[in-house]
Amino acid sequence: MATEPLYFTTPLFYVNAEPHLGHTYVTLVGDVLARFWRARGRTVLTLTGTDEHGDKIAQAAAAAGVEPKAHADRVSGLFRSTWEAVGFRYDHFIRTTDAYHVAFVRSVLADIHARGDIYFGSYRGLYCFGCERFYQERELVDGVCPDHRVVPTVIAEENYFFRMSAYQERLRATLEARPALIVPEGYRNEVLALLREPIGDLCISRPKSRLAWGIELPFDERYVTYVWFDALLNYVSALDHLGRMELWPAAHHLIGKDILKPHAVFWPTILMAAGLPLFQRLCVHGHWQMQQGKMSKSVGNVVRPLDMKARYGMDAFRYYLLREMAFGQDAEFSETALVQRLNGDLANGLGNLASRVLAMQQRYFAGVLRPLAPEAPDERLRAAFAEARRELDAHVADLAFHRALEALFRALDHANKYVVETAPFTLAKDEARLPRVGAILHELCEALRVTAQLVEPFLPETASRLAGLLGFPPVRLGELGLPWGTAFPAGHATRPPEPLFPRVEVVPE
Numbered sequence: 001m002a003t004e005p006l007y008f009t010t011p012l013f014y015v016n017a018e019p020h021l022g023h024t025y026v027t028l029v030g031d032v033l034a035r036f037w038r039a040r041g042r043t044v045l046t047l048t049g050t051d052e053h054g055d056k057i058a059q060a061a062a063a064a065g066v067e068p069k070a071h072a073d074r075v076s077g078l079f080r081s082t083w084e085a086v087g088f089r090y091d092h093f094i095r096t097t098d099a100y101h102v103a104f105v106r107s108v109l110a111d112i113h114a115r116g117d118i119y120f121g122s123y124r125g126l127y128c129f130g131c132e133r134f135y136q137e138r139e140l141v142d143g144v145c146p147d148h149r150v151v152p153t154v155i156a157e158e159n160y161f162f163r164m165s166a167y168q169e170r171l172r173a174t175l176e177a178r179p180a181l182i183v184p185e186g187y188r189n190e191v192l193a194l195l196r197e198p199i200g201d202l203c204i205s206r207p208k209s210r211l212a213w214g215i216e217l218p219f220d221e222r223y224v225t226y227v228w229f230d231a232l233l234n235y236v237s238a239l240d241h242l243g244r245m246e247l248w249p250a251a252h253h254l255i256g257k258d259i260l261k262p263h264a265v266f267w268p269t270i271l272m273a274a275g276l277p278l279f280q281r282l283c284v285h286g287h288w289q290m291q292q293g294k295m296s297k298s299v300g301n302v303v304r305p306l307d308m309k310a311r312y313g314m315d316a317f318r319y320y321l322l323r324e325m326a327f328g329q330d331a332e333f334s335e336t337a338l339v340q341r342l343n344g345d346l347a348n349g350l351g352n353l354a355s356r357v358l359a360m361q362q363r364y365f366a367g368v369l370r371p372l373a374p375e376a377p378d379e380r381l382r383a384a385f386a387e388a389r390r391e392l393d394a395h396v397a398d399l400a401f402h403r404a405l406e407a408l409f410r411a412l413d414h415a416n417k418y419v420v421e422t423a424p425f426t427l428a429k430d431e432a433r434l435p436r437v438g439a440i441l442h443e444l445c446e447a448l449r450v451t452a453q454l455v456e457p458f459l460p461e462t463a464s465r466l467a468g469l470l471g472f473p474p475v476r477l478g479e480l481g482l483p484w485g486t487a488f489p490a491g492h493a494t495r496p497p498e499p500l501f502p503r504v505e506v507v508p509e
């Protein structure tokens, strides 16, 4: 069980906006999970990419006065360069305009059509161009799209339909039998509620007369396929392309709650029709709020990851996002709160501990570690960090990143208290007590070493700098998981302290 490979995916991002906080958060979560599970010896593959077909993209390209593909090239490139600049890692970046993806979508469409689950019919419905989907009357709020607050357009046309309703009961039964298929639980309940009403069939084509920017249906060249049918298949087409289909049922899809229905209803029924097993888990996060409403380009309050990195350092930004949001719930983004976390938890908690310990190590022993006290070992710190490790592992498995960091920083609080209680700076005034001072500092260096290891998935740059200050080359970070008291060979020296997190004095409005 614990050796199963893991496949993490972010949603494909529409190339109608530059990377903002929502994109950044979910890509960060993928980066954290990959680092975390790799450090525990698991095989991991991560996928991200861009969704490049559909009305919205055609409109954005037209507004910019360029061809859709040229527009998609530019914005897709912006995502890749941004993730590189902020240090997010992923194994593969897919674009829905990639030839292998187009071929894969066409083959799945042909297959489902041949099985009789795609039929031709006429349709008259309420269409929201922003959402790129038809709405049922009861889904509207006061007659408008709940996301875009616009009256949907009445569209009547002949189209192809996916027989989604044929899989409704099987989906409901699967969701009952597999409670962990959609997490957190509230979203599973939301989907079960949706499935109590008839879900109907899904219109999966758009006439080229209305929209030409899409993947042509293999069985009718007058139509392109619906953008969701195209985009959702990326999770499988990428593996097929990479020759890694053995990872398929191991998929953990990371998504925002605004795209729950396509992922929890369209996607599993498409998989069923295509004869593929369902993903392992749908992991649904809430929205970042700013003042009021969901953050989006149209609202105008965009948080750009590169601005945040320049202003506070990427690790402080990562820490804030992971510590502030309970995965699944909404959270409010505030730079003031970010600065408080930076000055409090990071500078005063972790940064201050590292500075004090490394400074004393220099002052009393020229950086060279002294033995742990063999006759009276200090169990307090060792126990606190062992507990932090256990809690952190359990919380990350549950996607409770805020709790994982809380557990680690509780252990760091213990370490800061341990400095005050043992008072090595007072003991050091008596030369006879120096062996005890050396033992205390050794315990504290162990605490910092374990911190570097545990914090790496969340704050990779900090982990690497901390490892360096402790006298380990960065490449040896993976070896920092050695048992307490065995990591520092005889004569090992730490380096003089450097501030890990410079305090930010100006709190922005």
Ligand SMILES: [Zn+2]
Pocket (backbone or CB within 6 Å): 128, 129, 130, 131, 132, 145, 146, 147, 148, 149
């Ligand atoms: Zn809408």
